[in-house]
Amino acid sequence: NAGVTQTPKFRVLKTGQSMTLLCAQDMNHEYMYWYRQDPGMGLRLIHYSVGEGTTAKGEVPDGYNVSRLKKQNFLLGLESAAPSQTSVYFCASSYSIELGNEQFFGPGTRLTVL
């Protein structure tokens, strides 16, 4: 099993450009999450999904959109990138809330917006 994979690993954008980050998991997990991690601030939840076809806003959703058309994939989009979106982005998935929602994380995408 590959677990949780993220594409791309690194990206540099200019202000105003758009891009999509792809997250894929092969564990048949229902729940998927997108976080950003900035120095000294820990992980902050951007958007999440509780199942195929569902999405919901997290703590810092502004400037991002997501889609979950297939159970195994969760896409994060930036329509018009801003320097404040320079960060490391992590995707995670989990199987069961009832079992405590242990989350499995991908390796991250390092995004720089100039």
Add this chain to the structure above:
Amino acid sequence: SQKIEQNSEALNIQEGKTATLTCNYTNYSPAYLQWYRQDPGRGPVFLLLIRENEKKKRKERLKVTFDTTLKQSLFHITASQPADSATYLCALLRDYKLSFGAGTTVTVRA
């Protein structure tokens, strides 16, 4: 507002000693508290989960306590090794979502 605070200072300890990390929270009533390990350039990895009705838990050299009255969890790494050097994150579960602390960086000297 809700807040999760971990040791603000990094911990530097001698191999073989016990590292103790603190996670304090306010305005939460979490059903679970989790601890994760994160190495530089990598995603967090789950270590332990403790439920609100559990007081303490142990997994090999790791020990966790959860005091819902004090709103605090303590995470102990016993008989520490240089390979334990990493950043450790606490996370609280409410609804479907985890909220994370900023983490504490531990360095174990040989």
